[in-house]
Amino acid sequence: MTIPVEKVSGPRRKNKAEFEWTPEHIPEDFHERLFELEEKGELVVQRVDTEHIEVPVKYGRSKKVPIGHTWHHKSCGQCGHIPGYSTSIFWVNRKLGIEYEDPRDQTSCTAWNYYASATSNAAAQAAVAVRNFAAAYETGRFPIIHCGTSFGHYKEVRHELLAHDQLREQVRRVMDALGKPLVLPEEMVHYSEWFYAMRHEIAKHQVRDFSNIAVTVHPACHYYKLVEGDAIYDPEVYGGQRTAIVSEVAQALGAEVRDYSTWFDCCGFGFRHILVTRDFTRSFATQRKIKRMKEEADPDVTLTHDTGCVTTLDKSQFAAKAQDPSFATIPVMSEAQFAALAMGAHPYLVCQLHWHAADYRPLLEKMGIDHEKAWAEFEEATARLERGEQQYLTWEDADV
Amino acid sequence: MSPTATPTPTHADSAAYKLGRTYPDVPLEEKQRLFDEIKADERFHDYLYGCYECGICVAACPSARYYDFSPRRIAQAAAREDVELVYQQMQEDIWDCSQCFSCLRCPRGNNPGGIITVMREVAVNNGLESAKQALRGYTRIIYKIMSTGTQVSPDMLQADAFPDWGPSVAKVSQKLDLWRRALPPETHHTTTTGWEISTRTLVELYLIWHKTGALNMISELDPSLHSLLEEVMEDLLDEEGYELD
Numbered sequence A: 001m002t003i004p005v006e007k008v009s010g011p012r013r014k015n016k017a018e019f020e021w022t023p024e025h026i027p028e029d030f031h032e033r034l035f036e037l038e039e040k041g042e043l044v045v046q047r048v049d050t051e052h053i054e055v056p057v058k059y060g061r062s063k064k065v066p067i068g069h070t071w072h073h074k075s076c077g078q079c080g081h082i083p084g085y086s087t088s089i090f091w092v093n094r095k096l097g098i099e100y101e102d103p104r105d106q107t108s109c110t111a112w113n114y115y116a117s118a119t120s121n122a123a124a125q126a127a128v129a130v131r132n133f134a135a136a137y138e139t140g141r142f143p144i145i146h147c148g149t150s151f152g153h154y155k156e157v158r159h160e161l162l163a164h165d166q167l168r169e170q171v172r173r174v175m176d177a178l179g180k181p182l183v184l185p186e187e188m189v190h191y192s193e194w195f196y197a198m199r200h201e202i203a204k205h206q207v208r209d210f211s212n213i214a215v216t217v218h219p220a221c222h223y224y225k226l227v228e229g230d231a232i233y234d235p236e237v238y239g240g241q242r243t244a245i246v247s248e249v250a251q252a253l254g255a256e257v258r259d260y261s262t263w264f265d266c267c268g269f270g271f272r273h274i275l276v277t278r279d280f281t282r283s284f285a286t287q288r289k290i291k292r293m294k295e296e297a298d299p300d301v302t303l304t305h306d307t308g309c310v311t312t313l314d315k316s317q318f319a320a321k322a323q324d325p326s327f328a329t330i331p332v333m334s335e336a337q338f339a340a341l342a343m344g345a346h347p348y349l350v351c352q353l354h355w356h357a358a359d360y361r362p363l364l365e366k367m368g369i370d371h372e373k374a375w376a377e378f379e380e381a382t383a384r385l386e387r388g389e390q391q392y393l394t395w396e397d398a399d400v
Numbered sequence B: 001m002s003p004t005a006t007p008t009p010t011h012a013d014s015a016a017y018k019l020g021r022t023y024p025d026v027p028l029e030e031k032q033r034l035f036d037e038i039k040a041d042e043r044f045h046d047y048l049y050g051c052y053e054c055g056i057c058v059a060a061c062p063s064a065r066y067y068d069f070s071p072r073r074i075a076q077a078a079a080r081e082d083v084e085l086v087y088q089q090m091q092e093d094i095w096d097c098s099q100c101f102s103c104l105r106c107p108r109g110n111n112p113g114g115i116i117t118v119m120r121e122v123a124v125n126n127g128l129e130s131a132k133q134a135l136r137g138y139t140r141i142i143y144k145i146m147s148t149g150t151q152v153s154p155d156m157l158q159a160d161a162f163p164d165w166g167p168s169v170a171k172v173s174q175k176l177d178l179w180r181r182a183l184p185p186e187t188h189h190t191t192t193t194g195w196e197i198s199t200r201t202l203v204e205l206y207l208i209w210h211k212t213g214a215l216n217m218i219s220e221l222d223p224s225l226h227s228l229l230e231e232v233m234e235d236l237l238d239e240e241g242y243e244l245d
């Protein structure tokens, strides 16, 4: 599926048809240092040694994305506030018959204490990351990271561990005390890269037609701006000038990807801002993102691939509409939920859209989903819990 | 100074000094000490390579659009080693940054957002007033992260905390327990943490906070939070048979 480079050429600008890096401008591949340190016995590299798909990343390089045998490094914001996000990731895996582990031996990246409050330090952050990697390594499964910030932060941590001997030594001492090796994975893999890699397989299992659905995409800052070399850039998508993540999945599902001018802007999350100075977050999310998308692209839904972005773009719209009733809202979800819906997932039992704020019902109608019937099914299922017939709903219950 | 001599930046050359000295009660030596702490951080040298003053970072920066804030000023002050201005920025600017890292578009290879991360850590470590103010109302998050290993938990969704997010928050909080039990992944039935975390994992996390000095970072900033966390951690470590050195 191609998105031609002309799509990024505005009336006053012309981009080159293809973008190629000249050798002198390509930064060093981190793998060289990683394997060098592995050879010296300084660290353990967990290899992608099961079935995998190679995907194109920046600088014309490629990256291995494991298909199965994965260890899902969950996101606290997804699990806590947008639980249909992680549920959809797992559901798509299950539907494709791919086994995975959803571990309890996992902490979050704790990067809130880094990017929001600065109440942590480089050694603590690196030790938290490596502890999680070691936990995955102990199971023999490869870590796949749900959160864009965790993914970005772990790439930074990897860079620091490879560059600074003293930090490595400090973290090694901590890991020794925990009785764990200093492990780094061969590739840092974000869940959205798995969706990109599996997009054709997902499309084969599609049961709902999305050809009349228009989407806009918000690429997550921490995915592709932090340590950019790991992010997917596909020559077929915008001539490789913009990350292909999410856009290519939407395209593979037959949806129309529409461009808008502020695609590079962040969502306005800001970490501490979304908690303590939310006027900034709200203004940025609605004025610079949602309003622009609506005016320039008029999408049925906006898709993104990170915790903070879904939360910010979704939740900020209520106040904008309350203040100005003419403010046109756009439903927001992850491409994991979008792909799950394409594959026939239940909008509430799987995608958990009732946790979202911006009105998604017109979208469901356009997708041919009877949301009233679906809600009645959800209520029926939760009534069983209330009556004490079941304590929890299961995966079997989710597939009505 | 002869007109041909190379000018050495001095205290009086500081942009902040020329504009009228700010924070006169804080001795220059103290400002210098804080700057030295920033500069001594290993990350600092990865984040700063001089500055063209091109403003590309400002054009990309969300915070620059809504605040009197500029990543260019941050990079310049650090590059010029303008300790007066850096101190002023630590008190007035650094908490405006959204930590989005759009400023990594810098053609010089700078990372103004990263410099800010380091400046914030130094502000926290030294209990600067700006850090105390910025983190007011944030204590619960620090507590959650450090004590549970997940920061965003379902029970944070309270209507009075997020009135501007509309009625969906109140609905979720009313139904929280039921809706969590309706989630198919078994790890997701929790309400006080993002997912269910094993005790051994938590023990390892607490050991990390202790051994890397991360726990001590907040002792200046918020002594009561620090002692509360210390107690929670020591209790569990004790129970699990760990002795801290």
Ligand code: SF4
Pocket: B057, B060, B061, B062, B063, B064, B070, B071, B096, B097, B098, B099, B100, B101, B102, B103, B104, B112, B113, B114, B116
């Ligand atoms: S990281 Fe901070 S300084 Fe850099 S662009 Fe984002 S808000 Fe601006």
Ligand code: SF4
Pocket: B050, B051, B052, B053, B054, B055, B056, B057, B058, B071, B072, B075, B105, B106, B107, B108, B109, B110, B112
């Ligand atoms: S983009 Fe880089 S070189 Fe340009 S003003 Fe910002 S920090 Fe300086």
